[in-house]
Amino acid sequence: MKGFFITLEGPDGGGKTTQAKLLLEFLEEQGRPGLHTVEPGGTEIGRAIRALVLNPRWRQMASRTELLLMAADRAQHVAEVIRPALAAGQVVVCERYVDSSLAYQGYGLGEDLRLIDQANELAAGGLLPDLTIVLDVEPATALARTACRTQRDRIEGRGLEFQARVREGYQKLCAAFPERMHLISAEGDVKAVHRRIAELVASRIPGRG
C-alpha cells in the first residue's frame, strides 16, 4: 500500500493538535491507521531544536537562524520519521511542515520566499505533502483559545499583527497551490471543523490495496 502524507497548518491555537487526533480516529475507522507527528520536535533531536528555537529567552535570534533551525528539525524528521513511515505504506498526519516556514519566516518575518524554498528543498529533499489542510481562524480567536497557557513561546509571543501576516501568507499559499492546499475554516466548534476535514480527506485519500 502506498503511503499518504497529510499536513495540518495554521496558527498556534488554531486547533491542529485537536483536529489531528480526530482525523487519526477517523482514519482508523476507515481501516487506515496513521502516524501522528509534529514539527518542530517530531524526533529526539528535533525536541532539542524545538526547545532552543522556541525559548523566549533568545530575543536576539535572527530570522535566518530561526529558518535554519526549523529546516534542521525538518531534515531529521523527514529522514527519521516521515520517509520511513510513507515507505511502509502509512498515512502520516504531520502538524506543520514546509508551509509553516513560508508563512512564519517568510510572510511573518519577511525572509525571502525563494530562500525559504531552498531551505525547504534542502530539508525535505522535494518531499511534499499529498494534502495540506490550513486551519483558518481570526488571530484573536486563536490567541484566546490558548489564553490559559502560562508562558507563550518565542513565536507565539509576537502579537496579533505578526499573526495576521502569517494568516494572509497561508491564504496566499492556498490560492497559489489549490491542488495540494486547502483552507478550512476553524471558527466553528471542534466537531464541525472535523467534519469538514474528514470530508476533504475522504475525497482525496486513495482506497486500500
Ligand SMILES: Nc1ncnc2c1ncn2[C@@H]1O[C@H](COP(=O)(O)OP(=O)(O)OP(=O)(O)O)[C@@H](O)[C@H]1O
Ligand atoms: N474549534 C474550536 N473551538 C474552540 N476551541 C477549540 C477549537 N479547536 C481547538 N480548541 C481548543 O483550543 C486550544 C488549542 O487547540 P490545539 O492545541 O488543538 O491548537 P494547535 O493548533 O495545536 O496549537 P499549537 O500550535 O499551540 O500546538 C485547545 O484548548 C483546544 O481544546
Ligand SMILES: [Mg+2]
Ligand atoms: Mg498543537
